[in-house]
Amino acid sequence: xxxxxxxxxxxxxxxxxxxxxxxxxxxxxxxxxxxxxxxxxxxxxxxxxxxxxxxxxxxxxxxxxxxxxxxxxxxxxxxxxxxxxxxxxxxxxxxxxxxxxxxxxxxxxxxxxxxxxxxxxxxxxxxxxxxxxxxxxxxxxxxxxxxxxxxxxxxxxxxxxxxxxxxxxxxxxxxxxxxxxxxxxxxxxxxxxxxxxxxxxxxxxxxxxxxxxxxxxxxxxxxxxxxxxxxxxxxxxxxxxxxxxxxxxxxxxxxxxxxxxxxxxxxxxxxxxxxxxxxxxxxxxxxxxxxxxxxxxxxxxxxxxxxxxxxxxxxxxxxxxxxxxxxxxxx
Amino acid sequence: xxxxxxxxxxxxxxxxxxxxxxxxxxxxxxxxxxxxxxxxxxxxxxxxxxxxxxxxxxxxxxxxxxxxxxxxxxxxxxxxxxxxxxxxxxxxxxxxxxxxxxxxxxxxxxxxxxxxxxxxxxxxxxxxxxxxxxxxxxxxxxxxxxxxxxxxxxxxxxxxxxxxxxxxxxxxxxxxxxxxxxxxxxxxxxxxxxxxxxxxxxxxxxxxxxxxxxxxxxxxxxxxxxxxxxxxxxxxxxxxxxxxxxxxxxxxxxxxxxxxxxxxxxxxxxxxxxxxxxxxxxxxxxxxxxxxxxxxxxxxxxxxxxxxxxxxxxxxxxxxx
Numbered sequence: 001x002x003x004x005x006x007x008x009x010x011x012x013x014x015x016x017x018x019x020x021x022x023x024x025x026x027x028x029x030x031x032x033x034x035x036x037x038x039x040x041x042x043x044x045x046x047x048x049x050x051x052x053x054x055x056x057x058x059x060x061x062x063x064x065x066x067x068x069x070x071x072x073x074x075x076x077x078x079x080x081x082x083x084x085x086x087x088x089x090x091x092x093x094x095x096x097x098x099x100x101x102x103x104x105x106x107x108x109x110x111x112x113x114x115x116x117x118x119x120x121x122x123x124x125x126x127x128x129x130x131x132x133x134x135x136x137x138x139x140x141x142x143x144x145x146x147x148x149x150x151x152x153x154x155x156x157x158x159x160x161x162x163x164x165x166x167x168x169x170x171x172x173x174x175x176x177x178x179x180x181x182x183x184x185x186x187x188x189x190x191x192x193x194x195x196x197x198x199x200x201x202x203x204x205x206x207x208x209x210x211x212x213x214x215x216x217x218x219x220x221x222x223x224x225x226x227x228x229x230x231x232x233x234x235x236x237x238x239x240x241x242x243x244x245x246x247x248x249x250x251x252x253x254x255x256x257x258x259x260x261x262x263x264x265x266x267x268x269x270x271x272x273x274x275x276x277x278x279x280x281x282x283x284x285x286x287x288x289x290x291x292x293x294x295x296x297x298x299x300x301x302x303x304x305x306x307x308x309x310x311x312x313x314x315x316x317x318x319x320x321x322x323x324x325x326x327x328x329x330x331x
Numbered sequence: 332x333x334x335x336x337x338x339x340x341x342x343x344x345x346x347x348x349x350x351x352x353x354x355x356x357x358x359x360x361x362x363x364x365x366x367x368x369x370x371x372x373x374x375x376x377x378x379x380x381x382x383x384x385x386x387x388x389x390x391x392x393x394x395x396x397x398x399x400x401x402x403x404x405x406x407x408x409x410x411x412x413x414x415x416x417x418x419x420x421x422x423x424x425x426x427x428x429x430x431x432x433x434x435x436x437x438x439x440x441x442x443x444x445x446x447x448x449x450x451x452x453x454x455x456x457x458x459x460x461x462x463x464x465x466x467x468x469x470x471x472x473x474x475x476x477x478x479x480x481x482x483x484x485x486x487x488x489x490x491x492x493x494x495x496x497x498x499x500x501x502x503x504x505x506x507x508x509x510x511x512x513x514x515x516x517x518x519x520x521x522x523x524x525x526x527x528x529x530x531x532x533x534x535x536x537x538x539x540x541x542x543x544x545x546x547x548x549x550x551x552x553x554x555x556x557x558x559x560x561x562x563x564x565x566x567x568x569x570x571x572x573x574x575x576x577x578x579x580x581x582x583x584x585x586x587x588x589x590x591x592x593x594x595x596x597x598x599x600x601x602x603x604x605x606x607x608x609x610x611x612x613x614x615x616x617x618x619x620x621x622x623x624x625x626x627x628x629x630x631x632x633x634x635x636x637x638x639x640x641x642x643x644x645x646x647x648x649x650x651x652x
């Protein structure tokens with residue numbers, strides 16, 4: 001028994017010294033929650049990949065309400081974690097307040113730009129990835145009517161919808177894009193019932209492919225689409241497996257890559273602006289055994305050609321952020 | 332807006348109104364007996380969670396419903412214990428129930444299924460399918476009446492029809508039975524009921540239990556009828572809209588049907604037409620979303636009739652010694 005105790009003590013002290021030598025990285029999830037099958041879960045997967053490959057450990061926190069933002073980030077910084085990855089544009093103000101107080105800690109903000117010397121701002125080109133799935137939607141649609149269902153009505157989600165509509169119009173110029181937003185509060189991310197009802201409403205208007213960029217609400221959209229035997233498009237993570245053969249594709253936003261890269265670089269992570277676009281493989285569309293029967297060779301060829309053009313800069317997708325308007329669809 | 336669109340919107344209204352109607356009637360029983368209940372949301376959430384879990388494990392939708400009712404009854408029991416037996420503040424107890432349900436569902440869900448608080452997606456018999464009413468296919472080709480019957484009235488899940496049947500049943504129980512008379516009396520003047528030798532506590536517990544059953548059905552309909560499984564915070568404020576509907580309905584069963592159908596209709600219109608263009612002005616989607624609350628405030632301000640809550644509502648009954 002006492003031998004066991006010695007071992008335990010020895011392991012504990014090794015663990016402690018290891019912790020002191022290199023600070024653990026940390027990941028702070030946003031309101032959607034760690035397992036939203038989407039944005040936050042993608043970050044979790046990136047962190048898990050890093051943990052598996054390096055055998056390291058990381059700290060994590062899940063925001064529960066708006067009021068906790070500053071408190072959580074501050075508390076995490078005080079524990080000595082470095083770098084700290086913070087999810088969501090909602091934390092721009094948080095980092096503007098907290099980051100200057102911890103000049104030796106590196107922060108990584110996903111989906112927002114913060115001009116502080118110790119912050120790495122990672123932005124994704126959602127419009128480019130959405131453009132590609134929009135093209136696929138238009139090619140798969142028989143009624144030339146496709147739908148878009150956003151979560152909370154914010155510029156980020158409009159960016160998704162705008163890129164999507166442009167992709168649709170690029171293939172079928174006179175196609176109809178029906179766009180709905182779930183709501184104006186955080187509850188819009190977790191309302192599968194309303195998501196399903198919006199999907200049914202779009203289906204009754206003739207939509208036969210629906211793109212959901214709505215976090216947990218999207219689960220209801222995908223379900224309603226599968227029930228009505230039409231196609232849907234998932235978002236952020238690969239959601240093709242949720243309803244095999246019914247999900248046309250998923251717009252991938254490689255948050256996992258961004259988190260993985262930040263964790264791997266550790267305390268030496270570079271600060272400044274990072275743009276995860278098509279060229280940097282920050283966005284894309286998902287193709288796996290669940291949807292290979294839905295994507296024909298011609299569809300794949302057309303989309304890959306467009307992807308190459310966007311990556312090389314030959315084809316420009318309108319960026320909603322530049323002027324807060326969208327030429328292809330009105331919200 | 333053509334006729335087919337109108338039918339689709341009305342069809343959607345009925346689906347959206349059903350959980351509100353259950354919750355509204357639930358609140359009606361509780362509040363008519365003098366126990367305010369702002370924990371409708373929490374009870375629905377707990378019911379949605381347990382019904383989703385049990386349906387996922389057993390594959391039976393009706394066992395899921397039973398489990399949902401059980402979860403909601405447990406929450407109602409806590410509320411009753413705090414508000415009736417221990418004479419605590421009913422509002423605080425209701426708030427506590429909302430918090431408890433919000434945290435407990437995700438915690439247990441993560442523990443049982445490790446899907447981040449979600450329950451596994453339901454398929455087949457674990458979900459409510461549409462019920463086609465008799466003759467629906469026969470009358471469908473008839474113009475005007477056909478679509479109304481075949482698309483709007485027929486084709487909902489069992490709980491929708493149960494919800495609508497609950498309205499006359501509630502009205503009958505409240506206004507035509509001895510129990511209903513006593514229940515309303517307990518909400519107006521519990522001392523008089525006590526003088527007649529009837530247990531105020533007993534009646535109030537019965538009312539809170541009915542409230543629990545109805546909230547359980549509301550939650551089960553969300554998880555098993557409208558969605559396919561439970562998702563974190565999936566009630567999304569419907570319990571509070573039901574409370575607004577209850578005030579709008581002036582604590583009366585038939586008015587509750589009207590109020591919840593109106594609120595369901597407003598949501599359905601908002602879903603179909605994100606912004607409504609009247610030529611002169613364009614109403615944004617936010618306007619439609621806020622309208623139920625605006626209407627309730629208008630009612631409370633006394634512009635359309637007067638909403639008088641049960642007189643003894645919110646007060647624990649203390650027997651004189």
